[in-house]
Amino acid sequence: MKQNKLIFSELWKQKAAPFCDALRSNPLQLTCRQGQMAVAVCNLQKYMNNIPAEYQYFDGIPGIPFQDFPYYGGSVEIADYCPFNQEFSWHLSGECSSNCKIAENQPG
Structure with missing residues (x-):
């Protein structure tokens, strides 16, 4: 688990996709996934309780005080x-689609 935490921390610092x-x-702040195949939203959220310590990855979250980091994941x-x-x-015209290559799906 520590290795996962170190890997994630390094990717986080590099702003590596698909992390956000x-x-x-x-x-919602919409974006397109890599390859433009789907519209996506960052699933970072605040929990009511601390998430387990082994899953607390952050040393910085924009706009969030340091003492609140254990609640985010x-x-x-x-x-x-x-x-x-x-x-x-x-659904778009009766078909399920969030493909970013469709003009109507482009995040504004």
Whole structure:
């Protein structure tokens, strides 16, 4: 687990895709996943309780005080709370599609 934490920390510092640091907000901050195949949103969120210490990766989150870092992580537990740009989909003309190559899907 420590190795995963070190790897994630290094990727985080490099702003490596698909990892992200944009807190989920309203309105959603949309982006396109690598390869432009899907619209995505960063799944970084605040939890009511501290997430497990082995999954606390952050040494900085824009706009978040240091003492609150233990409450933040990605919304997918099976991904070890790593925040990443998570694809979502909707229906376009009766078809399910969030492909960023479709003009109507381009994030504004």
